[in-house]
Structures are given as structure tokens and as C-alpha cells.
Amino acid sequence: MIVGVPKESFPGERRVAMVPAVIPSLTKAGLELVIEAGAGADSGFPDAEYAAKGAKLVADRAAVFAAADIVAQVLCYGSNDKTGKADLPLYKKGQILIGFLRPLGDVTTVEDIARAGVTSFSIELMPRTTRAQSMDALSSMATLCGYKAVLISADLLPRMLPMLTTAAGTITPARVLVIGAGVAGLQAIATSRRLGAVTSAYDVRPAAKEQVESLGGRFVELPIEAKDAQDARGYARAQDESFYQKQRELLGRAIAESEVVITAAVVPGRKSPVLVTKEMVAKMAPGSVIVDLAAERGGNCELTQPGEKIVVNGVTIVGWFNLASSVPYHASQLYARNISSFLTHLVKEGKVQLNLEDEITRETLVTRDGEIVHSRVREFFKLPALAPVK
């Protein structure tokens, strides 16, 4: 079986879906690699390193799709709404596509992929189970986003993060507040602590308290309780507007006392809850920084301009997307390992096993034989249920 890896085509994307070090484990599993020339150039993996591990380099993107039984990408058509559509004519019937597909984004792109006859797997639908942990690319990328959010804040802040005692006096440490202590938020807490900032965090899930404290953060306790804060998959459940209203009132003080606020509170498949209002921003000291990691889903801060950095009343608000791509070497390394684990799970004795009894395969499979086959994706787009496969 041939795994094809095209160069990422989303403007500014620097990651690549496969790195040379991971190739030997795939070769051992009977897979051959065809890589588009220059695919790893922006992430620090030259063509020669792929060739040295036995991959075949081809100059032309179309040739990668033509040769591949399985195409592995980071941003496939679906999650790449700028240039992804150009891949559509390159797909072959029966070909397997693996990557970020944004399956709950635009139904027409998912339908296009289905109509092309491609068997597609969406890496963002990976179940959050111990068995699937090595394939969980969302967590890998979130880790990098949390880390980078702190570095961006430190860079934009007109102060240092750590406490420092010098002959010229003492510098007090910056106060960093992280809202949403999931994978990205926890990494932000860890990074902020390493840089010496006084770090606190808040999350609706009660289980987050212990995780925050184990990283040396202070958990901000609010006297409100979310109803069924966590679903069976470990994700936060959406709350009603009165809950968010109360939450904003109570969080106001913690926000006003912080020089850096990193927001990473998302609810899967929904617009992000607004937790930082413009009134709260107005109470922050000039020079403060907000990095809104939920910007792509509308943002946790009312003033966030998705994709932009703005300054309001002296407070810098960053709503940049895709921070993982700004750490492309390690983002690609982690992603390639996630993809490689998934490939070795899927391919047994040189053949792709579409075993729908298997949770990992069933939960990530989005299209097959011309249809959208994922029940949750069908429900989300209000498509009629499919007859069970005999």
C-alpha cells in the first residue's frame, strides 16, 4: 500500500503530515511512502531526509494523489477552505483520505468528498480513549497552542513574567489567568509557571481543579455550579445563557487583576461562550494582553477579531488561528506519530481493515462509497439516518 503525502496548500501552513523519523515504523507495517518534493521544507525536514528513510519523492502534487492508496494530510479539503477544493479533482474512487476534515463545518465540502468516492477519516473525531491516545492529533496540536499562547503574551506584554530581585529594585511577577483548563489551557499553565508568572486558572469541569493545582496553578473557585459540566467523552457541555452571565460577573475580578488572560474555553461543535466582555477588558490595566485560543469558533472575548491582533484601551487582544503551525517542527513530529499510529491500527497485513465494530475506525470514518456514513455528522446536518450495513 502506498501512502501519499502532499505539501500542505493552506496559505501560511507550515506543517507536514509525515516526518522522516516515523517512516521506518510504517515501512515495517508494509507501507510505502510517496512524498511531494518540498513537503517538509517549511517545518525543517528536507527532501533528502525523507529519501534517506526510503520514501519516494515526486515533484508533482497530482502524481502524489495518482500514486497513493492512502493520502495523509494535515488540513484536507474541508478544513482547508482556501485552496483545499483544488484537491477534489485529484481524488480517486476508493482512495483513503486521512487528516483534519472539519466534519461539522460545511456540509457541501463533506458531500463533495463523499461524491468523489473517497473513504475519508477525520482525525478530529478520534475517540478520547486510552487506546486512541497515541492517535489524538487534537490534543497534540492543543498542547502546542497552549505553549505558544504564553510566548505570544510574554512577547507582547510590556513587562517581564518572572519575579526578579535586582540592585535596581524588585520586579513583581506578572499575573496570568487561564480560562478553560483543557489540553491547551493546561499547557499554558505549565508554560506560564515555567516562565515564573503567578498563574491561576478556571474551568467549568470540577475535575480540572486537581489538574491545575498539580501544575502549580491556583484554581479560581466560583460559587456557581455547571449542570452536567462534562459529557461522557470528557468534553464540556454547553450551559444556558444565565449560567454564562453569572460566570462573567464572577470572573470579572480575576480578569481585572491579571496582566495576561489566555482563553481556551471551547464547547465542541458550538460557538465558543463569551466569557470576557468589553466591560471587563476596560477594567484591565493598559498594556495587558488577551490571547484568545477560541478565536476560530468566534472567541471567548467579546472584542476578539478572529485572525487579527487588535488594541482596545491599551489592551492587546490576539485572535490568531492555527498557532500549532507556528511551531511546525514539533507540530509535524507529533502529528506524524498520531497519523502513523492510526495507519498501523487501520492497515493489517497490507490491507485496510474497515472494521466498524472497532470504535476508533467507526468514530473517525466520515465518508464511504459515496455517502456520509458517520451518524453524528449526519445528525448534525439533519440528514436522514442510513439503513444499517448488513
Ligand SMILES: NC(=O)c1ccc[n+]([C@@H]2O[C@H](COP(=O)([O-])OP(=O)(O)OC[C@H]3O[C@@H](n4cnc5c(N)ncnc54)[C@H](O)[C@@H]3O)[C@@H](O)[C@H]2O)c1
Ligand atoms: N484520551 C483522553 O482520555 C483525552 C484526550 C484529550 C483530552 N482529554 C481530556 O478532555 C478534557 C477536555 O480537553 P480539551 O482540551 O480537548 O477540551 P476543549 O478544547 O474541548 O475545551 C477546553 C476547555 O474549556 C473548558 N470550558 C468549556 N466551557 C467553559 C466555560 N464556560 N468556562 C470555563 N471553561 C470552559 C472545557 O471544560 C475544557 O477543559 C480534559 O480533561 C482533557 O484532559 C482526554
